[in-house]
Amino acid sequence: MGPLVSKEFVQMRSQLLQTVGFLALALVVFSRTSPDMVLTFFNVFPVVMAMTLPQLSFMHEERGHTFCFLRALPMRPWEIVAAKYLATFVVMVGFGILLLLVGTLVIAVRPTVLMAHLTVILLLSLLLAAISYFFHFWLGLKAARVALLVLVGLVGGAFMLAVVPDASAVTALLSSPAGSS
Amino acid sequence: MSEKAFVLTGVEKQLGDFRLKIDDLSMDRGFVLGLVGRNGAGKTTTIRILLNLIYPDRGRVSVLGLSMPRDESTIKRRIGYVSENPSFYEDMTVAWTIGLVSRYYPAWDQELSQHYLRKFDLDPRKRVKQLSKGMRVKLALTLALSHRPELLLLDEPTSGVDPVIRRELLEEIADMIKDERHAVVFSSHITQDVEQVADYVAIIDDGRVREYADKERLLDRWCRVTGRTPANGRDISPLFRSLRTQGDSFSGITDRYSPEWERRLEETGVSGHRVHRLGLDEILLSLSGKEI
Numbered sequence: 001m002g003p004l005v006s007k008e009f010v011q012m013r014s015q016l017l018q019t020v021g022f023l024a025l026a027l028v029v030f031s032r033t034s035p036d037m038v039l040t041f042f043n044v045f046p047v048v049m050a051m052t053l054p055q056l057s058f059m060h061e062e063r064g065h066t067f068c069f070l071r072a073l074p075m076r077p078w079e080i081v082a083a084k085y086l087a088t089f090v091v092m093v094g095f096g097i098l099l100l101l102v103g104t105l106v107i108a109v110r111p112t113v114l115m116a117h118l119t120v121i122l123l124l125s126l127l128l129a130a131i132s133y134f135f136h137f138w139l140g141l142k143a144a145r146v147a148l149l150v151l152v153g154l155v156g157g158a159f160m161l162a163v164v165p166d167a168s169a170v171t172a173l174l175s176s177p178a179g180s181s
Numbered sequence: 182m183s184e185k186a187f188v189l190t191g192v193e194k195q196l197g198d199f200r201l202k203i204d205d206l207s208m209d210r211g212f213v214l215g216l217v218g219r220n221g222a223g224k225t226t227t228i229r230i231l232l233n234l235i236y237p238d239r240g241r242v243s244v245l246g247l248s249m250p251r252d253e254s255t256i257k258r259r260i261g262y263v264s265e266n267p268s269f270y271e272d273m274t275v276a277w278t279i280g281l282v283s284r285y286y287p288a289w290d291q292e293l294s295q296h297y298l299r300k301f302d303l304d305p306r307k308r309v310k311q312l313s314k315g316m317r318v319k320l321a322l323t324l325a326l327s328h329r330p331e332l333l334l335l336d337e338p339t340s341g342v343d344p345v346i347r348r349e350l351l352e353e354i355a356d357m358i359k360d361e362r363h364a365v366v367f368s369s370h371i372t373q374d375v376e377q378v379a380d381y382v383a384i385i386d387d388g389r390v391r392e393y394a395d396k397e398r399l400l401d402r403w404c405r406v407t408g409r410t411p412a413n414g415r416d417i418s419p420l421f422r423s424l425r426t427q428g429d430s431f432s433g434i435t436d437r438y439s440p441e442w443e444r445r446l447e448e449t450g451v452s453g454h455r456v457h458r459l460g461l462d463e464i465l466l467s468l469s470g471k472e473i
Binding site for chain 2: 003004007010011064065066068069071072073074075076
């Protein structure tokens with residue numbers, strides 16, 4: 001499976017460089033003035049990666065018509081999926097470590113707090129990536145995008161309602177007629 | 182090695198408006214089967230069904246005596262495949278591509294692969310995106326041949342490549358079946374290529390196998406006959422697939438030519454008739470209902 005995983009890294013390289021660039025920019029701009037912004041970026045970035053890496057991977061395969069090349073080889077379909085997921089897993093864990101280092105060394109967040117926080121975010125992101133790969137293989141590129149948007153919208157909405165301290169107030173505000181408050 | 186190279190029985194596949202329906206198509210080892218047909222006739226679908234790249238809606242597929250899809254991996258290890266537009270990872274090198282593919286074939290012969298690289302003048306350090314269409318076909322052929330496949334499936338490999346590469350490719354096919362364990366299925370709409378290398382020909386049109394026979398017998402059976410119509414006014418049209426008359430002259434196509442058939446034609450009273458063998462392209466046109 002090694003060559004298939006290495007091929008995934010080659011395909012992702014521009015996306016990875018772009019993300020590292022954004023991370024560096026966020027650090028330079030916000031680390032002194034507004035460290036909270038950097039932490040927000042830390043929270044959002046793994047979720048975005050979990051959504052975009054499977055899409056990019058499938059886009060590369062579809063544009064290059066390389067699924068046919070792989071499927072003609074005596075490999076099982078799960079090997080193709082496993083290689084893609086393994087590459088995503090390595091990238092996410094790698095960035096997790098990078099974020100941990102940056103968070104503790106540059107922004108001076110307590111390592112244990114940051115590690116616990118990042119672990120939860122990474123686990124959720126890896127779950128999202130697994131669902132995303134499943135959708136892509138099952139539904140194809142376009143339908144998977146829609147399904148993921150719906151899924152993220154539903155989960156995100158439910159999450160917001162669950163964690164926002166005064167969710168009932170928000171709900172009331174949203175449901176009240178304009179100007180009546 | 183008595184088993185067939187492949188057997189398709191009652192295979193059907195619906196793809197949009199197109200429907201492939203093959204009642205029975207099989208092939209012995211030691212031969213080259215040419216699949217001939219217009220673009221969109223069903224040649225690629227047939228080959229992809231043999232590889233399980235397309236799942237048939239119904240029917241049975243057996244390759245090298247094994248059942249597809251049950252023995253898919255085992256079958257694929259013994260098959261070589263070259264698609265019409267070979268697609269590889271553009272950013273990767275020729276050497277990487279060979280390295281990837283070789284891992285999946287226990288019978289991969291590194292020396293043979295090196296031999297093909299030299300023969301086809303392929304630089305292993307080059308990236309795939311730097312290769313021309315002809316060089317990609319050569320790389321695909323290197324990948325397909327280096328594990329000494331028992332069945333080689335070639336889907337329009339000569340389309341869009343220059344005459345030199347075409348000749349090299351046809352020579353490779355001819356070399357391969359010197360060993361009677363091997364078999365080649367070769368699809369093309371370039372009928373000259375099929376005439377050059379095939380032992381058997383299957384003509385596919387509109388998703389159906391219209392003709393399947395030994396190439397020489399097929400070419401012997403299909404003739405254009407010209408001459409003068411019988412003075413006694415007898416109807417000769419039942420002897421032909423298609424017949425045109427102009428004044429007292431006729432020109433007809435038959436797919437049943439034999440000395441016996443010619444004797445029956447003479448008995449009708451035709452005179453001055455001449456028999457011309459048809460080429461595969463003319464047979465294809467005639468089967469497609471086109472006037473030739």
